[in-house]
Amino acid sequence: MKHARPVPVNAPANALDVKNLCVTYGSARVVNDVSFSVAHGECLGLIGESGSGKSTILKALTGTAPAAGMMEILGMPASARARDKRHTRSVQMVFQDPYAALHPRHSVERILEEPLAIQGIGDREAKIRASLASVGLPLGFRFRYPHQLSGGQRQRVAIARALILEPEVLLLDEPTSALDVSVQAEVLNLLAKLHREHGLTMLFVGHDLGVIAHMCARVIVLNKGELVETLMRDQIYSGQATQPYTKQLLRATKLEQRSANRNIA
Numbered sequence: 347m348k349h350a351r352p353v354p355v356n357a358p359a360n361a362l363d364v365k366n367l368c369v370t371y372g373s374a375r376v377v378n379d380v381s382f383s384v385a386h387g388e389c390l391g392l393i394g395e396s397g398s399g400k401s402t403i404l405k406a407l408t409g410t411a412p413a414a415g416m417m418e419i420l421g422m423p424a425s426a427r428a429r430d431k432r433h434t435r436s437v438q439m440v441f442q443d444p445y446a447a448l449h450p451r452h453s454v455e456r457i458l459e460e461p462l463a464i465q466g467i468g469d470r471e472a473k474i475r476a477s478l479a480s481v482g483l484p485l486g487f488r489f490r491y492p493h494q495l496s497g498g499q500r501q502r503v504a505i506a507r508a509l510i511l512e513p514e515v516l517l518l519d520e521p522t523s524a525l526d527v528s529v530q531a532e533v534l535n536l537l538a539k540l541h542r543e544h545g546l547t548m549l550f551v552g553h554d555l556g557v558i559a560h561m562c563a564r565v566i567v568l569n570k571g572e573l574v575e576t577l578m579r580d581q582i583y584s585g586q587a588t589q590p591y592t593k594q595l596l597r598a599t600k601l602e603q604r605s606a607n608r609n610i611a
């Protein structure tokens with residue numbers, strides 16, 4: 347697996363650029379005029395309560411929500427990228443529910459091989475070995491089926507599947523929310539390690555400020571489809587929010603107590 351990648355000389359300034367994004371379902375505007383950028387190699391947090399539009403923004407970026415506005419990924423319009431097989435591999439997504447994300451009747455080996463086959467990529471044996479190693483799973487797990495794995499192991503397989511295509515951008519939709527608290531810490535530590543070692547650009551969606559601040563130095567806050575505040579990690583830890591909604595989120599996550607008790611590295 348690759349290590350932190352250099353940014354090409356003529357690369358666009360940001361890996362992700364979103365300007366004036368709106369998503370409307372029927373008569374309901376669920377994302378309203380949202381703009382943000384993610385620098386190359388940055389892990390940006392996106393937080394908001396349930397129904398605030400977080401997943402919809404990820405869907406818009408992957409071309410599966412009806413979006414208006416400007417979205418560029420690695421300098422290319424997101425809509426064009428979603429249509430082009432060569433470019434889809436550079437942006438991968440990890441979902442909240444590792445149970446639903448893996449085909450129940452496919453072995454881990456087949457799950458990992460499939461994206462390589464779709465993209466026509468060779469050297470599959472070496473890539474499968476490297477991807478299992480990078481998420482800390484023994485090679486023998488390639489012969490297992492999803493029902494033979496724990497929730498945390500399933501999420502590791504889902505992460506390995508996303509990484510096997512060596513993407514530049516990883517979209518993470520609450521990747522630890524469905525996991526047991528102790529397993530959450532393990533998977534978060536793994537994601538933080540992969541972020542450091544691979545120089546990946548990440549957009550990390552969550553609803554827990556404590557979890558997000560562990561991963562992200564900068565966090566944007568969404569409320570009812572609108573971006574209401576941008577917070578740096580220090581502001582989160584010291585409770586310096588300006589918007590009432592963000593203050594409420596900070597209180598809800600009881601950060602001081604969490605940081606004292608946290609067992610994540």
Ligand SMILES: Nc1ncnc2c1ncn2[C@@H]1O[C@H](COP(=O)(O)OP(=O)(O)OP(=O)(O)O)[C@@H](O)[C@H]1O
Pocket residue numbers: 371376394395396397398399400401402403553
């Ligand atoms: N396909 C759809 N058709 C109609 N409305 C939708 C559709 N998908 C999402 N919505 C609505 O858009 C709003 C935002 O949903 P979204 O899933 O983006 O929220 P979220 O912040 O990711 O929530 P959660 O944290 O619960 O996953 C919600 O009100 C939801 O009901």
